[in-house]
Amino acid sequence: MLLLLLLVSCGGLYALCSYSPKPIRDDCGNILDPVGGSVLKNGIGMLMAVIAKYRxxxxxxxxxxxxxxxxxxxxxxxxxxxxxxxxGSDLKTKDRIISRISHRGRGGAKSYVFLLLDLERYGQLSLEQDHVDADVDQYGNPRALGLVYECLEPMKRWRIKYTGKMKRGCVHPQESNTCKQDLVDVKVDMLYSRETPVFWYMRDDTPECLGKNLSQEPWGLQFLQVCLKRSKNHGHYEDYGRLCGTIRVNNDTPIEYDMGTFRDHSWDIRSWKCMESLLIVLVTLEQPLILFGHEYWYLDLTLVSMPGNSSGVARYSTGYVLPKDGTGAPTLALTTATSVNDIPWKTREDGVHEPMPKTQVVMNVRPNDNANAKPASIRINMNGPIRRLMYWPDDGGFVVYEDSMDITVTEVTTGKSLNAYGTRQSGHRVGTYDPTVDGGC
Incomplete structure (x- = not known):
């Protein structure tokens, strides 16, 4: 009898370790991420996710x-x-402003900064520089090269200011010092006001998405050590709102804007070159998307591939759909989505990767406070004429394409489609990945 119980127990343990649930597919039959692992790994991953969310x-x-x-x-x-x-993206003109200030490296001593403008009247204008001495103003606000992000009301209102020269076009860092530069005078003065709840990574992710991002990985001692270490001194939160104000070029009449705008603040140990590729969809809807009986105006889908990552996950999926603040509508968080491995790229003769002219992705979401809710399925189509901005972080070791396109968001069950505007952000490593040099994310 004891031997029989032992055999049954071993068989049950083997089944838990070896059996994986059927993957979730979209309406076209494509397997969605995160796929997770075995029943046992999914259970452990779920426990890790619950702990991470609590922390x-x-x-x-x-x-x-x-x-x-x-x-x-x-x-x-x-x-x-x-x-x-x-x-930020303007509904009427599809003009855009995209900007980053970061402190990076040992002690955060250096800054990577860019300001990119895509203006119907003037074309693409750019300011991009790495290894700038990190700096803040007297109030601790981020600033670099004449660009300042002024926090007027924490977690609610920011002011973006810039006065200085910008280049016409987006120029690779290696070419910026050698090519002929056509410079223009630019003045930016815009106010960002948050309109949505804040989405805090891991805290607001669904546990099944977060857990399966972990359980689909091959686990080892280093992976578990990284998971534990990452519980300290890191953070990542995002929100959406309106960016209103003016942009003035060459002392011409200032152009007034009211842009649907995404904002991100994050800190961690990470390297752009650690990633193989990424796709981030940043969307503002022209009319509200009705899900779970509520109106939703903004969405984000983030898919990252890091197959050679030496200190973390090899691929990662997250995303959300946000209502306007104060409506009582819950945040909708991702359960599954199109796999980053299924996002095609084209390769130029010089080996540099470029995104395809069209992209279609699916994301399934549910209220992040209701584990029993059946996820709603959303399809996002991006095609048509492309207005492209570009930048090259890590000294050109990674290239990012910020594309304005025709965007349609469809609720799969009803088939109702809505027009949207924003950015398809696609990025790809340039060259090969060496974990001893380029580190991990």
């Missing part, structure tokens, strides 16, 4: 909004990176 919830509450919005304690690590990022 992130505690971390987001133990500091004041003002402290959270400021630069954080840096680490003595060459891949430390704290970044502020804005991405």
């Amino acid at each position: 992130e919830r505690s971390s987001s509450r133990e500091h004041t909004d003002e402290a959270i919005e400021r630069f954080h304690a840096t680490e003595d690590h060459k891949f430390f990176n704290e970044s502020y990022y804005f991405n």
Whole structure:
């Protein structure tokens, strides 16, 4: 009898370790990410996700909004990176402003900064520079090269200001010092006001998405050590709002804008070159998307591939759909989505990868406070004429394409489609990945 119980127990354990649930597919039959692992790994991953969510919830509450919005304690690590990022798009003209200020490297001593403008009247204008001495103004606000992000009300309102020269076109860093430069005078003065709840990574992710991002990985001692270490001194939160104000070029009449805008603030140990590729969809809807009986206006889908990553996950999926603040509608968080491995790229003769002219992705979401809700399925189509902005972080080791396109968002069950505007952000490593040099994310 004891032998029989032992055999049954061993058989059950083997089944838990070896059996994987059927993958979730979209309406076209494509397998969606995260796929997870075996039943046992999924269970452990879910437990890790619950712990991570609790820690992130505690971390987001133990500091004041003002402290959270400021630069954080840096680490003595060459891949430390704290970044502020804005991405705004105007409904009428599809004009855009995209900007980042980051403190990075050991002690956060250097800054990577860019300001990109895509203006119907003037074309593409750019300012991009790495290895700038990190700086803040007298109030601790991020600033570099004449660009300032002024925090007016923590977690609610920011002002973006710039006065200076910008180049026509987006120029690779290696060419910027040798090519003929056509410079223009630019003045930016715009006010960002948050309109949505804040989405805090891990805290607001669904546990099944977060857990399966972990359980689909081959686990080893280093992977588990990284998961434990990442529970300290890191953070990542995002929100959407309106960016209103003026942009003036060459002392011409200032252009007034009211842009649907994405904002991101994050800090961690990470390297752009660690990633193989990424796709981030940043969308503002022209009319509200009705899901679970509520109106939703903004969405984000983030898919990252890091197959050679030496210190974390090899691929990662997250995303959300946000209502306007104060409506009582819950945040909708991702359960599954199109796999980043299924996003095609074209390769130029010089080996550099470029995104395809069209992209279609699916994301399934549910209220992040209701585990019993059946996820809603959304399809996002991006095609048509492309207005492209580009930048090259890590000294050109990675290239990012920020494309304005025709965007349609469809609720799969009803088939109802809505027009949207924003950016398809696609990025790809340039060259090969060496974990001993390029580190991990």
